[in-house]
Amino acid sequence: MADESFDLVGCLERVRQRDQVAARQLVEHLHPLVSRIVRSHLPRRVAEEDLAQDIFLKMFTRLEQYQGNVPFPHWVSRIAVTTCIDQLRAQKRRPEFRWADLSENEAEVLDNVLTDERDVTPGDALAARELVHKLLDQLKPDDRLVIQLLDLEQKTIAEISALTGWNQTLVKVRAFRARRKLQKLFRELQSKEKS
Amino acid sequence: MNRFEHQWQKLIVLARQAPAAPAELPFGFATRVAAQAAGLPAAPWRSLERFALRGLLVAAACSMAAVAFNYSVLAADQADIYATGTADTVVELLDIS
Numbered sequence: 330m331a332d333e334s335f336d337l338v339g340c341l342e343r344v345r346q347r348d349q350v351a352a353r354q355l356v357e358h359l360h361p362l363v364s365r366i367v368r369s370h371l372p373r374r375v376a377e378e379d380l381a382q383d384i385f386l387k388m389f390t391r392l393e394q395y396q397g398n399v400p401f402p403h404w405v406s407r408i409a410v411t412t413c414i415d416q417l418r419a420q421k422r423r424p425e426f427r428w429a430d431l432s433e434n435e436a437e438v439l440d441n442v443l444t445d446e447r448d449v450t451p452g453d454a455l456a457a458r459e460l461v462h463k464l465l466d467q468l469k470p471d472d473r474l475v476i477q478l479l480d481l482e483q484k485t486i487a488e489i490s491a492l493t494g495w496n497q498t499l500v501k502v503r504a505f506r507a508r509r510k511l512q513k514l515f516r517e518l519q520s521k522e523k524s
Numbered sequence: 525m526n527r528f529e530h531q532w533q534k535l536i537v538l539a540r541q542a543p544a545a546p547a548e549l550p551f552g553f554a555t556r557v558a559a560q561a562a563g564l565p566a567a568p569w570r571s572l573e574r575f576a577l578r579g580l581l582v583a584a585a586c587s588m589a590a591v592a593f594n595y596s597v598l599a600a601d602q603a604d605i606y607a608t609g610t611a612d613t614v615v616e617l618l619d620i621s
Contacts, residue, residue: 349558353555357549357554360549365547386560386564389564390561390564442531442534442535453538454540455542460535460539461536480536483540508532511528515532
């Protein structure tokens with residue numbers, strides 16, 4: 330969070346009393362957090378700003394339900410994650426993953442990873458991130474979320490469980506299922522590359 | 525670590541190194557969201573809670589009115605039972621007293 334001195338408790342109290350200035354300050358304060366989550370889990374064809382707006386409106390609607398059992402940013406994170414996953418679930422069709430759709434850099438990174446011929450360089454990081462997102466798009470929304478949190482954001486199983494509300498066994502099952510699907514995808518890509 | 529795990533880890537480590545784009549607040553975003561939030565109706569569960577409370581009060585009032593209205597009938601029934609000499613219907617039916 331950008332401003333450590335922000336009086337969150339006082340601000341929430343004023344928001345509950347329908348103070349619009351406080352509501353604006355709360356949005357400004359939480360925007361970096363919400364924006365980061367939205368960018369990580371953004372479904373295709375959904376504008377980042379629209380999704381962030383939905384999350385904030387849900388937050389205001391449910392504010393009376395917040396009882397302070399968890400820190401407020403954690404509570405908002407959970408709303409953000411579930412909103413993103415609802416959007417991902419709404420997009421039932423997933424585009425087929427094809428070499429032809431990759432940019433030159435992405436194809437090069439994938440080639441290096443699959444063939445192991447050349448070490449990837451830090452300069453390939455952006456292309457690698459895009460590539461990972463395209464690969465994750467092939468997974469079911471729930472599985473995608475687990476791999477995103479586990480591998481990209483390096484969260485623990487317990488943290489993912491707290492963030493999503495799924496029990497730890499379910500998180501492990503989803504991670505296993507997602508890895509198996511990714512493995513299959515890698516095998517297909519390798520066979521296509523060879524042919 | 526199998527071949528896939530090695531490839532995946534290589535890719536994911538590289539992807540994690542990608543710099544995050546700065547999260548800039550769009551112009552007027554906070555004001556727009558705050559204004560929309562002010563116009564939102566109360567959460568549905570609060571309306572339900574209000575209706576449930578009203579329902580409970582009405583139900584309690586109806587129950588009390590019903591008991592008060594039929595008090596004489598209920599009291600007479602009790603008196604009839606005691607007048608038969610036994611309050612145990614099973615004993616009475618089986619005639620084992």
